[in-house]
Amino acid sequence: MQLTQALHRAAQLYPERTATVFRERRRTYRESAERVARLAGGLHNLGITKGERVSVLAVNSDHYQEAMLACWWLGAVLNPVNTRWSAAEIAYSLDDCGATLLVVDDQHLPLLPGILAGVERRPMLLHAGMAQTPSGALCMERLLASAEPIADSRSGGDDLAVIMYTGGTTGRPKGVMLSHAALLITVLLRLAEQAPLAKLVGLNVAPMFHIAGLAVAYARVVSGDTNVYIPGFEPVELLETLCREQVNETLLVPTMLQALLVHPRFAEFDLGCLRHILYGASPISSALLDKAMAQLPQADFMQVYGLTENTGLVSFNPPANHGAEARAAGLHRSVGRPVCGQWVKVVDSQGEQVPRRAIGELLVSGPTVMQGYWNKPEETAKVLKDGWLCTGDAAYMDEDGHLFIVDRVKDMIISGGENVYSAEVENVLATHPAVALCAVIGIPHDTWGEAVHAAVVLKPGAEVGAAELQAHCRAQIAGYKCPKSVEFREAMPLSAAGKILKRDLREPHWVGR
Structure with a gap:
């Protein structure tokens, strides 16, 4: 259960296959593995050791993937930073997880003064970008050039891999602790539900600080396929990139899908290459799904349902549940059946399991459940009870095991x-x-x-x-x-x-x- 094994395998089996694309920059799996080993060596030279937290404040890019894999190569813990937070919110998260190093890209350099003014413990700074490296920071490319590659630490299993902060929509953000095993098992269970396309080229537009974006990007490393990155959601760049790179799979949240379909230039682009559209992260309306399927008839739609505290995977709604017969039965409104390896139950306010089609709170248990909230034992105890994760989602299960999410419990x-x-x-x-x-x-x-x-x-x-x-x-x-x-x-x-x-x-x- 070692996350870096996937990179070793891809470099061994497909050394000249394209691993990453970021605008004009392309790298093979051989190049990617060499850079990751060197970056891990550079981090080691800075004194980063196993278990220390490395925060990444950056838009989606190949540099992000390299930083992620280098952390795991070294045995460090990745902390993806929410790029939409204010400097004060970022400073809080850095202090909360005790970040030793902050990797920052060009787009977020203007935030640095505010972040550094707000932290109690200043992290080292590593600049990953093309702009001039600010005073007091190290340049990632120079660090790579001067470092020798180091051997993979082969961290894995229950070792902590990621601290991913929740959105903070209800009070202070909480750092969700996810292990190497949890993330790798999540990806393997997802791939077991729907085999990847041959010669898959996947576009990453969902942010990497979100579990869905990070897990999908890592899944393509597991399958030895190509990750295409764009910095964020901009409809025209997304459409141009889909066509230029002949992308055949992408993950979109419903608000992105809506904005894409209504964009005045949507009809200009031939998206016949796009075969898989995954959606998730928030509910999708039947009207939006109808429109998306009508405008992208060549694509298979599938939904992944999960939450950060469960490494993003509880159930999977396959393309078969989006066909005409299944839609007539309402199965497109479900989030599918629980994936293999996940235990689920729907309970009432007393914690007792309810009959089929009765609404209650959805509970989940299995190997992908978080280790807890970082340094928040009381908050952890509220959601982890007797081996079950309380999702906060009001749901019911039909006679065939399909789950239907009807609301957040607190939104009822x-x-x-x-x-x-x-x-x-x-x-x-x-x-x-x-x-x-x-x-x-x-x-x-x-x-x-x-x-x-x-x-x-x-x-x-x-x-x-x-x-x-x-x-x-x-x-x-x-x-x-x-x-x-x-x-x-x-x-x-x-x-x-x-x-x-x-x-x-x-x-x-x-x-x-």
Whole structure:
């Protein structure tokens, strides 16, 4: 269970196969393995030893992959830093995990003064980029050139591989501790569900500080395939890269997929090369999935459901569940069946397992569950109970074992004593042709306790009133579930992973309540 074995294998079996592409820069697996061994040697010369934390503040690139693998080669612990955080939030995470070294790219050099002013313990700095290396930092390319390659430490098993901070949507971010075995098993279980394409070329646009982005990129090292990187989600660069590199697989979060499909230049690009589209990280509406499948008919759609605390994999919804017959049965709205190796159960508030189709909280157990939250034993104890991870997702399982996520437990609305699952209402709203994005929350109501409230972003040029949207909902779901009020917004508050921040939507309504 050693994460670096995949790189050794790829360099041995496919030395001249392209390992990474970043714009004009291309490297083979032979070159990649040599650079990783040298970078690990350079980190060793800086005094980085097994178990020390190396933080990476960077956009997606081949340098990110090299830093990730060099950490594991050396036996150090990778800490991917959320690039959307403020300098103060980044400083908190560096202090919290005790980072010895911070790798920073060109795009994030302007944040350095604020980060360094906010940390209690200043880490060493390693600059990975083409700009001038700032004073007080080392240049990654110079470090590589001057270092001798070192032997792989062969760290693995229960050794800590990654500390990945949660988005911090509810209080201070928590560092999720993931082992070498957890990440490798996650990837192997995922590949067992859906074999990789022959000569796979995968585009990485989901951020590497998110478990989905990191795991998918590492999976391509395991299969000896090509990782194409772009710095972030920009529709035109994404479309151009898909065509130029003949990409046949990518992972998109629903907000990215939506923005791509409505982009005015989408129809200019021939995407016949794209065969696999994975989606996940947040719920997808049936309307968006319908549109995506209609505009990309050559692609197989598949969903990966998981959470950072479970290394990103609980269940897998395969292409077969997106076909016409399965869609008629509603299986495209499920997150699939639990993957081999994962134990799941749905329980009530007393922790007792509920019957099939009854809604409760989804619990997970298995080899991919985190070791805990870094230095937060009390927070860990709240979610790890008797060997089970409490996901916080309200779900049910049908008679054939398909899981359906109906809401976050904390997002459930109780109006007049009735439970309203926001995801159900959002799915109905999203089918209206004028709606681009929507989110449903509970807001205070003197009589019912909570009232259903919808926040809506309209498609460009679309016009619709609250009354029409409410009528649209009443035609499909019970009256008590329909929004009692509608708020039209220019944009939604989004987390770094592309999830709508319902906390930010609720806050103005609950001030002082």
